[in-house]
Each structure stands twice: as structure tokens, then as C-alpha cells.
Amino acid sequence: MQVNNILSARRFGAYFKKHLVDNYRLYLMSLIVLTGLLLFALLFAIFAEPSIRTYTDLIPSFLIGLYVAGLIFTSKSFSELGNKSRGIDYLLLPASHLEKFLTTLLITTIGFLAVYHVAFFLAVKAGEGIISLRNGTPLINDLAYNREADGWYINYFIWFVAQAMFLLGTVYFQKYSLVKTVLCFFIFLTGMYLINAIFAQIFFHKYMKDWKAQFPFIGVNILLPHNMEAHTLQYSMNFVMLELPKRAWKPLLYFFEYFVPPILWTVAYFKLRDKEI
Known part of the structure; x- marks a missing residue:
């Protein structure tokens, strides 16, 4: 098989553009809804817990929203495969399985992270305006000099692992992929x-x-x-x-951070390539 039949930059760009044109209204609505939900959640958390005064205090809310929204969004990938007519149309589109998979992967990782950060930023700024009008004191942006908050970036690595696992689940399970993936994850943890x-x-x-x-x-x-x-x-x-000694768990952590997501994505791609309707 020729390489061009697997991945063509021109065809991939055309398919990616088609995907955005077909779904841009959905993504814009998702951005608006996500911003509204995050604003409501932030205001509720701030008014329910008066001790929240800095951006660092909002990190737990940021991470909860990142995981919940990101994994739900990922679980909707390849939803066409759960419907026979839509699945046939999807598989017959003039693009390779790799190009379709890469499009979905980019949308559910880089695309989602970009949209989520914009939504959270808008929600925080809107929340700050409301809080300033109510209390006269805005939130303090202490992220630049609060070294205690540096460790939370590890959650991005964990999120990529979870996202890869849920993306694999959407390929394996045609219906109720979110519930089935979570169930399989808990069974795996229990077994371990x-x-x-x-x-x-x-x-x-x-x-x-x-x-x-x-x-x-x-x-x-x-x-x-x-x-x-x-x-x-x-x-x-x-x-x-x-x-475990440091020389033992450091390689395990490195493997978990940098190798587990690509491995799960690769397995998901090969499963998608063998998918039948």
C-alpha cells in the first residue's frame, strides 16, 4: 500500500476543514454553554466558600471541569459508529482511517484544551467582575509567584492518559461508551x-x-x-x-506520562481500522 493511501497532507487538511465546517456551530455553542456552566460553578464555589480569594484557590474547580468536560466530550467521539447508516457514511468518506482518527484526536486533545482554557478564562473574568461589584475586591492572580501551585501541572499528564483511555473506549464500545469505559477502568483498578x-x-x-x-x-x-x-x-x-526507591518509580512515572497515551491512541487507531458496521 502506498503511503499516500494512508496519510496525505492535502487530503487530511481537506477532511479536517470539512469536519470544522460541519461542526463549528456545535463547537461555538459548546463554548458558550461551557463558559456559562463554569461561571455558575465558580460563583457557587466562591459564595459558598468565602475563603476563596486567589487564582490558586480555583485550581481544584479548574481540574474538576477539565476532567468532567474533557472525558464526556471524548466519549462522544466516533458516535457515528453506533448507528448503521451514519457509520457507513463515515467509513465511506474519501479519507483514510488514519486521517479520520488524527482529526478526532486533535479535536479531543488540543482543540478541547484550547476551548476549555478560553471558556475558563472568560468564566473567571466574568466572575471577577461580579465579585468586584458585590465585594469591591477582585480575585488575586498569584499563579506567577505561588510556587506551591507548580505541582498541579502533573494533572495534565494524568488527563492525557484518561483521555486516551476514553478514546479507546469509544472505539471498542459503540453504545454507552462512557459508562462502559468507567466500569472497565474500575475493574482494572480493582484487579491491580x-x-x-x-x-x-x-x-x-x-x-x-x-x-x-x-x-x-x-x-x-x-x-x-x-x-x-x-x-x-x-x-x-x-x-x-x-x-519504591526513586530510581524505580521515576522510570514508571516517565512511562506513565509519556508512553501510555501514545500506546492507547495506537491501539484505538488499529481497532478503528478494523471496525465493521
Whole structure:
């Protein structure tokens, strides 16, 4: 097969443009609705919790909206495949599976992130105006000098992993992909937890308080003798989290951040390529 049959820059650009022309009204409406919902949620959070005074205090709300809106939006990808007539039209469009997949991938990652950040920015600015009129004091933008907020950027890596997982779920499950993907995710986590519990019991059962004192890839909470009381000849016990050494979990974290999303996207692409209606 010729490379041009798999990916053509000209054909990909034409298909991407067609997708935007066909759906720009939906995306504009989504931006307006998302901004309104975020504004309502921010005002509710600020008025319900008077201690919110800085942008850093809004990070939890930002992340909740990012995950909820992003994963719901991703779960709507390839919805045409759940309907026979729409699925046939989708598969017969003059573009390769890779070009269709890349279009959806760009829309649900870069496209969504751009729209979400614009919506959140508009919601924050509108909320600031309302708060200033009500209290006379706007929110303080402390993100530039608040070093304690730097660590929250790891959530972007986690979001990309979750997005890739939900995109794969939309290809595998034609209907109710959101619910089925979440169910599969919890089954996977439960399985990993139980497998880790078995190995933890095998190696540390004498030192663990109970079988639940562990978490996969994090560590095992064990009891160790701390000191001996001479008059009672008994040990006082203390809990110690036995964690993976840094040289072990650093590669795991790097793999999770940079390799898991591309792997899941690749699996989703090959599943889409073999899709039948």
C-alpha cells in the first residue's frame, strides 16, 4: 500500500476543514454553554466558600471541569459508529482511517484544551467582575509567584492518559461508551489492587496490620518495632510506608506520562481500522 493511501497532507487538511465546517456551530455553542456552566460553578464555589480569594484557590474547580468536560466530550467521539447508516457514511468518506482518527484526536486533545482554557478564562473574568461589584475586591492572580501551585501541572499528564483511555473506549464500545469505559477502568483498578494485595501478603504478611495497607505502585504500610520498654519488655510499634526507591518509580512515572497515551491512541487507531458496521 502506498503511503499516500494512508496519510496525505492535502487530503487530511481537506477532511479536517470539512469536519470544522460541519461542526463549528456545535463547537461555538459548546463554548458558550461551557463558559456559562463554569461561571455558575465558580460563583457557587466562591459564595459558598468565602475563603476563596486567589487564582490558586480555583485550581481544584479548574481540574474538576477539565476532567468532567474533557472525558464526556471524548466519549462522544466516533458516535457515528453506533448507528448503521451514519457509520457507513463515515467509513465511506474519501479519507483514510488514519486521517479520520488524527482529526478526532486533535479535536479531543488540543482543540478541547484550547476551548476549555478560553471558556475558563472568560468564566473567571466574568466572575471577577461580579465579585468586584458585590465585594469591591477582585480575585488575586498569584499563579506567577505561588510556587506551591507548580505541582498541579502533573494533572495534565494524568488527563492525557484518561483521555486516551476514553478514546479507546469509544472505539471498542459503540453504545454507552462512557459508562462502559468507567466500569472497565474500575475493574482494572480493582484487579491491580487485589493482585498487589496478594503479593504484599506473600512478602510482608508478618509486618502488615491488614491486607488493605498497600497500594499498587506506591508502597506498603508496614509495622516495625520502634523501641523496647525495659520495664514491660514490649515493643512499641510505628507505621512505616515502604515505598519504591526513586530510581524505580521515576522510570514508571516517565512511562506513565509519556508512553501510555501514545500506546492507547495506537491501539484505538488499529481497532478503528478494523471496525465493521
